[in-house]
Amino acid sequence: MARRPDEEYDYLFKVVLIGDSGVGKSNLLSRFTRNEFCLESKSTIGVEFATRTLQVEGRTVKAQIWDTAGQERYRAITSAYYRGALGALLVYDVTKPTTFENVSRWLKELRDHADSNIVIMLIGNKTDLKHLRAVATEDAQSYAEKEGLSFIETSALEALNVEKAFQTILSEIYRIISKKSISSDQTTANASIKEGQTIDVAATSESTAKKPCCSSS
Amino acid sequence: MSRKRTENGSESAPVTSHVPVDRFGFLKQEHGNSSPERFSKSRITSSTDHDREERKVRKWRKMIGVGGSDWKHYVRRKPNVVRRRIRKGIPDCLRGLVWQLISGSRDLLLMNPGVYEQLVIYETSASELDIIRDISRTFPSHVFFQKRHGPGQRSLYNVLKAYSVYDRDVGYVQGMGFIAGLLLLYMSEEDAFWLLVALLKGAVHAPMEGLYHAGLPLVQQYLFQLESLVKELIPKLGEHFTQEMITPSMYASQWFITVFSYSFPFPLALRIWDVFLSEGVKIVFKVSLALLKYCQDELVKLPFEKLIHALKTFPEDAMNPDTLLPLAYPIKVSKRLEELKLEYEKNNAKPVQP
Numbered sequence: 318m319a320r321r322p323d324e325e326y327d328y329l330f331k332v333v334l335i336g337d338s339g340v341g342k343s344n345l346l347s348r349f350t351r352n353e354f355c356l357e358s359k360s361t362i363g364v365e366f367a368t369r370t371l372q373v374e375g376r377t378v379k380a381q382i383w384d385t386a387g388q389e390r391y392r393a394i395t396s397a398y399y400r401g402a403l404g405a406l407l408v409y410d411v412t413k414p415t416t417f418e419n420v421s422r423w424l425k426e427l428r429d430h431a432d433s434n435i436v437i438m439l440i441g442n443k444t445d446l447k448h449l450r451a452v453a454t455e456d457a458q459s460y461a462e463k464e465g466l467s468f469i470e471t472s473a474l475e476a477l478n479v480e481k482a483f484q485t486i487l488s489e490i491y492r493i494i495s496k497k498s499i500s501s502d503q504t505t506a507n508a509s510i511k512e513g514q515t516i517d518v519a520a521t522s523e524s525t526a527k528k529p530c531c532s533s534s
Numbered sequence: 535m536s537r538k539r540t541e542n543g544s545e546s547a548p549v550t551s552h553v554p555v556d557r558f559g560f561l562k563q564e565h566g567n568s569s570p571e572r573f574s575k576s577r578i579t580s581s582t583d584h585d586r587e588e589r590k591v592r593k594w595r596k597m598i599g600v601g602g603s604d605w606k607h608y609v610r611r612k613p614n615v616v617r618r619r620i621r622k623g624i625p626d627c628l629r630g631l632v633w634q635l636i637s638g639s640r641d642l643l644l645m646n647p648g649v650y651e652q653l654v655i656y657e658t659s660a661s662e663l664d665i666i667r668d669i670s671r672t673f674p675s676h677v678f679f680q681k682r683h684g685p686g687q688r689s690l691y692n693v694l695k696a697y698s699v700y701d702r703d704v705g706y707v708q709g710m711g712f713i714a715g716l717l718l719l720y721m722s723e724e725d726a727f728w729l730l731v732a733l734l735k736g737a738v739h740a741p742m743e744g745l746y747h748a749g750l751p752l753v754q755q756y757l758f759q760l761e762s763l764v765k766e767l768i769p770k771l772g773e774h775f776t777q778e779m780i781t782p783s784m785y786a787s788q789w790f791i792t793v794f795s796y797s798f799p800f801p802l803a804l805r806i807w808d809v810f811l812s813e814g815v816k817i818v819f820k821v822s823l824a825l826l827k828y829c830q831d832e833l834v835k836l837p838f839e840k841l842i843h844a845l846k847t848f849p850e851d852a853m854n855p856d857t858l859l860p861l862a863y864p865i866k867v868s869k870r871l872e873e874l875k876l877e878y879e880k881n882n883a884k885p886v887q888p
Contacts, residue, residue, distance in 0.1 A: 338708065339667045357674035362709045362796050363787035366842050381839070388664070388708045393750040394783055 338387030638737030
């Protein structure tokens, strides 16, 4: 299928946004893809989807991001979207300790349903609510190190670190993918992936020597 | 429900807010649920339209009798007339009452005096925090629900909390708020609660509670049925969806979970609800299929991403109830829905493929 110039990209990376309900996943997505923030947004029912094409390590990367409903009951639907995802942004709310405590449950959820080498980034959102902060940066940082996740704090409202969060996870995915492509001599394979399809990491890694994840730790 | 006063003053309920709202109470600058201008005004523009509306209301008043006293008798005598009139749209001023009559909720209310009050005042629910978290995220662009801790938000909280206690297996699930919110725009808290009970427990039609149970079993079944029906009735589009790897959970879960109240323009959602309460979930399939069919020529041209976007933002003409509903009514689904349900149950009895 012929693609128009504005849809050209070298890589297509599928990323999922997960985390408890109300932590700000949808606003992180709208800030990143449309530079918008809505204080009075509706709760997400099911899954939503948005994309943005950007430069990562000198390559044009299209990020295909799936935003999921956070309530536990919805995992029956949303967990299907973990499959084929190269990255997961696991979001908690720095003003709500329970959303941080539930991070381990979300990690288990990813281990059960996602590809084993998915890149995971822990995000503490809503840093603009300074007077309400209830999860210390250091606690989250050390938890992330222990679990081998990268970590950043963001404010979707103030557009703080949102760009950086996405850039970081996409760069990490890129580094893993490009190593794989080189080692399997399929540098061009990923570039020709049709829109709507996702790169199946599990499938490619079978034919190549499995590389350890190059997370930022 | 507070309505905007129209030019001829036919809707005279006082306006509670200074912000400009449409005739259903949604803020005008907002999109999403707010009704496009031409729907909000076209209903009562000329005097002939106005007369027609008046005649319609008179007919309806006669049919239901004082406080609904003649309703059951009329339905028994002339079920087809009732069905036809409901399909044309229940007059807005009688909607709340008629909804309670056709859903069976009025009977539940009369059989259970004091129960709602008990649930609201004396019981506590494990879902209270979950409900609170979503209250301001339910119809945030509607004047009634906008004010923090205002009467709209308080009623919404009470109804959802009462339900989560009444039915602890369901508790509270995101999406129920939009249904409760829609009902609260047309009736009191207690009436809205019993209508929710009537729907989820199946007073007249198949119970909806499976939409919200752990694992969302009924959502999964409906999505399976819809996917099959799309392939059978709109084969070209079904084929395109398969090619582009579009599954119905990407666009239709919220159609079922909130019965179109989440993102459809309000005038269309109301008309669908009129029929939904009278005829059951079939209409959700019929409207879904009619909508996809109506937009098919555009949709089949689109690649994955644009397709997903298009499936969440339909063109205005497709969202006009007087265009879409006449296309939906003739679609036959009952028999296939029944067969597909059995097929789904059979498939899911087998061990799940890895």
